[in-house]
Amino acid sequence: EAEVAQSPRYKITEKSQAVAFWCDPISGHATLYWYRQILGQGPELLVQFQDESVVDDSQLPKDRFSAERLKGVDSTLKIQPAELGDSAMYLCASSSGGTDTQYFGPGTRLTVL
């Protein structure tokens, strides 16, 4: 069964450092999502791509976060500089066009010291 791949699974960094997360969606899925999940809460959408274009990044803190999906396949989410409050699980999901179901990857657990 096809799955969404994410790496790394765990990342520990010091504040003010730069970090990057990678996501490879299910093959053929045009829509890709990045979510942030703070411990004890539900995921919150950071950015949504349709192919290589950003559809919604209204909740992305653009002063420090950036996301790209250059060829409309895999995607990278970057934080620079990282802050203590960025400690969370970062989840990637994908869906095919026209369907509701989003399939999630295993996530990257970020700890900022």
Next chain:
Amino acid sequence: GDSVTQMEGPVTLSEEACLTINCTYTATGYPSLFWYVQYPGEGLQLLLKATKADDKGSNKGFEATYRKETTSFHLEKGSVQVSDSAVYFCALRGSARQLTFGSGTQLTVLP
């Protein structure tokens, strides 16, 4: 805006007990409704969904019925197992075509 309110946890049950996790929502129009499950250290997995009023989603013994009149989508299972221990999230997909999640309910099933 859209919102989902879930029964707060944690919930602890003995094996073979009945489970109900309450979920109510606020949304304009006719959202699709979902239950996702998250096992420790993993991402979310879709458990079941319903896309219109009175639809019943079901999977792995879990069921939930889309009740528009009460704006609810409660998750039920007649007999839980230890392997059902996880965090359960109710979510909706509204007119903005984005998923809005509840805060999650931690379920622990004891042998």
